[in-house]
Amino acid sequence: MRKTFLFGVLVCSFLSLQAQKNTNEDPYTRPKMVVGIVVDQMRYDYLVRFWDKYENDGFKRMVREGFNCQNNHFNYIPTKTAAGHASVYTGSTPKTHGIIGNDWYDKVEDRMVYCAEDATVKSLGTESDAGLMSPRRMLASTVTDQLKLATVSKGKVIGISLKDRGAILPAGHAADAAYWFHGKDEGAWITSTYYMNELPKWVEKFNKSKAAEDYKKSWKPLYDIDTYTESIADNNPYEGAFAGEKAPTFPHDLPKLWKDNGEFDLLKSTPFGNSLTVDFSIAAIEGEDLGQDNITDFLAISFSATDYVGHRFGVSAKETEDTYLRLDQDLARLFSYLDKEVGKGEYTVFLTADHAAVEVPSYLESMEIPGGYFSKKEFIDPLNAFLKEKFGSDKLIKNLSNEQIFLDQALLKNLGLSSSVVEEAIATEVKNYKNVAEAYTGTAMRNQEFTHGLASRLQMGYNYKRSGDVLLVLDPGYIASSSRTGTTHGSGHAYDTHTPLLFFGKGINHGATVKRTEIPDIANTISALLGITFPSGKSGEPIQEVIE
Structure with a gap:
């Protein structure tokens, strides 16, 4: 009896100590840095389709070390780029944040308006109007805004993308900066006076380095094109060629095509646009000393080249496959830099998309699958x-x-x-x-x-x-387009809504789920992880399985 009593006392003492230990644990995770990645137009099946060709330190590392939400969807229509970026970061939908498209008819102004246009600001980094942008048309706060509030603006927030909307909307209203790429004959990263009065020295240095010009070269397949067995024939009627090309086939001679395709704008429609985005993101981490203290910083990166490539070449093109294989290498390069400069296990990453895409409807028609043109x-x-x-x-x-x-x-x-x-x-x-x-x-x-x-x-x-x-x-498979080449998006059908959602890094569990998750859950999961207030328009919920 005495032994039983003593054993019971020991068990109770142990449980009491465990409870005390759990009570004393911090109710949040504080990574030095959060990196939010949106891959423009990435379907979930790209993660699976090209899996065997991905290397070990990009997409595979995120799946291997992190958490994979395999049944992640947009829960609203329209699945457009601006609406997607706003929804990822506000934890809500267009119903609340008001970004109902890339552009829309404004009933008060009686004209079409662009999601980020702002005539009250000035361009920085260019003499053109490309910098007349801000997040003022977005009606709800973002997780990045909430981080600024929680840290009394000590945590830095920066958005980067080839597209202005891909940088501005994720960075939120209170960001330190948002930078986007202005092509044409300039090839420079720019911003607006909404954020600052002049470009930082590191941005000026990057622009003067002519880093963009280094990508003015021939776009050839990364690997032997005969190994791209996940794609249809290189020369087919479902893809759009660049101006000046006789066929939409490899190689794409960028120097030869330069003048007829918008000069530096041409880079946006090649995987080199994503590589340039990583180059600039690394420069931003270094130039702004991101992730160098215990106050969490946030870098929001959107890879836009995938969208331009998809619109031109479609879902099943060899160019699309090559773009994702190259993006995989760019992700590995970014993660390697973060490991070295911020510290392995000291940062948190999520990766998703702003929408997916439909197979080229003319290709669906050739396969006797419902689809066509409205x-x-x-x-x-x-x-x-x-x-x-x-x-x-x-x-x-x-x-x-x-x-x-x-x-x-x-x-x-x-x-x-x-x-x-x-x-x-x-x-x-x-x-x-x-239809x-x-x-x-x-x-x-x-x-x-x-x-x-x-x-x-x-x-x-x-x-x-x-x-x-x-x-x-x-109808499913139908798009409103006069072109029979390339793909698009915008519907509420599964091919447009099913996108990847990967988390890895500090505070993230290892595992996967096929339980349905939705785009507004992302910002709320990161908010719960950091222990900060949810965005003001919150409609999603934290994904419990993701957080340690």
């Missing part, structure tokens, strides 16, 4: 004729963009027409039109709650003040 003219002409017959005017539609119809509200008022009645009539009519799968009214988006399917995704992308009066969903 004609705006074949849609709008009969719709206007219908509106003329039913309501007496064929001028009721003010704008059709991003698969959204905007009505002329002033004209409706003058004619004594109810917007909701006209919306419903249009939605009912166009459901019978070719339109579904149509929903803005009235329904505001007054009903949709919990599943495409209607739910439309609602999560519907912003009360900015979105259209009738929202369209095209």
